[in-house]
Amino acid sequence: MRLSARTDYALRAVSELAAAPPGPVPAERIAAAQRIPRRFLDNILLQLRRAGLIHSMRGPEGGYWLARPAEEITLADVIVVIEGRPEFQGHGGYPGAAGPLAAVWAALREHEERLLAETTFAQIVAAR
Known part of the structure; x- marks a missing residue:
């Protein structure tokens, strides 16, 4: 899976x-x-706020905070907001001896998606 710099910044x-x-x-x-470059971050924070993952408050005492507990926000939640829903680029199948590779790629993708959907930001923060 390839993640854009924008998604990396959003996750961070x-x-x-x-x-x-x-x-x-x-x-x-x-x-x-x-x-993170500030102007880039401002656009990311706006996108996350519009998606309902964070809240914001203006003013000298303002800033950003999570809209839900960190235990309820997964890496997949953020990735979907920034990248959109992933589209599976299926392989039409390989000829001959390489045929089983298509099943390996599908299993890898499924594992990635499950890992991202199960990993919360509370777990990320606790691991540091």
């Missing part, structure tokens, strides 16, 4: 929010902690 930003104490986290702090 949500991880930062999951690790933060309760309350709004300024975008500047997220950008600095994760070394």
Whole structure:
């Protein structure tokens, strides 16, 4: 699976929010902690907010926070918001001895999707 830089940044930003104490986290702090270009981060945060994964508050005491507990937000949730639903690029089958490779690729994809859907940001933060 290939992830764009945008998705990588989004996953890192949500991880930062999951690790933060309760309350709004300024975008500047997220950008600095994760070394994400600020303008790029602002667009990502807007996309995550519109999708309902995070909330925001403007003003000097404002910032961003998770819309649900970190235990309820998976890596797949963020990836789908940023990348969209993955489309399976099925192999029409390989000839001869390579025929079973198509089943291996399908199993690999299924494993990736299951891992991302089962891994929460609470687990990511706890692993550090």
